[in-house]
Amino acid sequence: SQQGEEDPQALSIQEGENATMNCSYKTSINNLQWYRQNSGRGLVHLILIRSNEREKHSGRLRVTLDTSKKSSSLLITASRAADTASYFCARKDTGRRALTFGSGTRLQVQP
Amino acid sequence: DGGITQSPKYLFRKEGQNVTLSCEQNLNHDAMYWYRQDPGQGLRLIYYSQIVNDFQKGDIAEGYSVSREKKESFPLTVTSAQKNPTAFYLCAAGGDSSPDEQFFGPGTRLTVL
Numbered sequence: 001s002q003q004g005e006e007d008p009q010a011l012s013i014q015e016g017e018n019a020t021m022n023c024s025y026k027t028s029i030n031n032l033q034w035y036r037q038n039s040g041r042g043l044v045h046l047i048l049i050r051s052n053e054r055e056k057h058s059g060r061l062r063v064t065l066d067t068s069k070k071s072s073s074l075l076i077t078a079s080r081a082a083d084t085a086s087y088f089c090a091r092k093d094t095g096r097r098a099l100t101f102g103s104g105t106r107l108q109v110q111p
Numbered sequence: 112d113g114g115i116t117q118s119p120k121y122l123f124r125k126e127g128q129n130v131t132l133s134c135e136q137n138l139n140h141d142a143m144y145w146y147r148q149d150p151g152q153g154l155r156l157i158y159y160s161q162i163v164n165d166f167q168k169g170d171i172a173e174g175y176s177v178s179r180e181k182k183e184s185f186p187l188t189v190t191s192a193q194k195n196p197t198a199f200y201l202c203a204a205g206g207d208s209s210p211d212e213q214f215f216g217p218g219t220r221l222t223v224l
Contacts, residue, residue: 042215088153101154
């Protein structure tokens with residue numbers, strides 16, 4: 001199966017700025033999820049958006065999904081140094097039981 | 112890292128050796144997964160199991176084997192047939208019911224000497 005494409009591969013911003021990460025794919029999906037990974041650690045689930053949803057919010061996170069363009073974005077508002085991590089999109093393809101992960105965006109938030 | 116434990120945290124293997132990575136969960140999920148992560152890359156699926164005594168190959172199963180004798184445990188063996196085993200290995204559980212998220216262990220870093 002094809003891994004998704006994420007961009008940018010790396011992003012460096014100042015504390016307080018917003019960070020936007022994008023995820024594109026080519027398949028038909030049931031849902032798309034975003035995960036966070038601190039260096040050398042396991043992944044932590046952030047948010048899930050279903051294929052019939054267009055936008056979801058969770059705290060400082062906002063996720064959008066455009067199934068016609070096969071793309072999703074994750075917006076982190078008012079970033080903090082503690083948000084420094086890698087962020088991965090993971091899609092649940094139709095008819096597939098496991099998730100397919102993108103290549104990730106490495107976010108660096110400068111204090 | 113939730114209710115998933117992986118051991119050891121670091122593992123060193125000599126060429127030609129088989130090694131087994133442990134994964135245990137207390138979250139009562141039927142489904143468990145093994146992923147491989149190479150530096151700066153995303154996760155690739157090695158094997159997954161939807162229920163005890165059943166497992167399916169993922170995208171990169173060659174050179175790996177698994178067993179699922181208990182709901183709580185899903186060990187991964189990296190065999191000598193895996194030519195490039197140095198990587199970070201992550202175990203996960205969940206994704207078998209709504210809300211469909213997976214819970215990850217802290218990972219095992221395997222290095223071939």
